Amino acid sequence: MERKTRQYQAIFEVIAQGGRPLLSQEILELASKAVPQLSLATVYRQIKSLLEDGSIRQVQLPGQNPRYEIGSHEHDHDHGHHHYFQCRRCEKVFDVPTCPGNLDKLAPAGFMVEDHEIILYGRCGECAGENVMRKH
Amino acid sequence: MERKTRQYQAIFEVIAQGGRPLLSQEILELASKAVPQLSLATVYRQIKSLLEDGSIRQVQLPGQNPRYEIGSHEHDHDHGHHHYFQCRRCEKVFDVPTCPGNLDKLAPAGFMVEDHEIILYGRCGECAGENVMRKH
């Protein structure tokens, strides 16, 4: 993607301003405010090219559809290594900047650990005081 | 599912003897040795009922198809809480029995951590000495 179309600008803007990883559906809905006729196919195509040039990164939680957030070199320093927190009430995903460090000792003997992923689950700041049953 | 059909026995046996979480495709292939005409639909239906009665558990790694392994109460003690290791060469997934414990402090202030998941990536015992390029 080399042209700065309205679709491109709307999609990139939404991800950049999102503040947290967004689902492709969310990106479509938010970017549609700026470009009403926007199609999901275009969202996916822009996501693909933004991923390829490193502008955004894909965030995968187990058993869930992929989310996208602004890429590492845009505002990170340590190769972008960090983790995620998902709120069990509002289901939003948030970045967790810290990392406990080496987890090599967890693996069985003879296994060589090269990397790890950590996902925390619980209640985000907004939902921590709220009742379980309500939504919004 | 309340009847002990050949399909049921073959599928359960494969998961129980697998030693590691298996993909539904792998379950189909392995169980087909015992029941050649076995269909994927049956594998999924048995998986569903085995999950419901707790005989097996679902293992989800980010961005990958679900795997299944023998259920917690079958041979665990601590509610089955444990983690996983995936080999980047052979792509098999292995259980990691240990857990670093509380990761509450990683989350942003105001967030309430209830649970966590950890996935390690690297080389399994068999693949640790092997060359990156080869497969098998």
Add this chain to the structure above:
DNA sequence: TTAGTTGCAAAAGGTTTGCCGTTTT
């Protein structure tokens, strides 16, 4: 002008389901 983009609809890949014939009890 014209090559890159978009929208639409169809295709793909994995999982689920409806239907109906088969098997277990």
Add this chain to the structure above:
DNA sequence: AAAACGGCAAACCTTTTGCAACTAA
């Protein structure tokens, strides 16, 4: 024989792709 189960094909859901129309440069 009745109820449960299995196989096949169609349905689903999310993501990808072919193609003709559109648009940025």
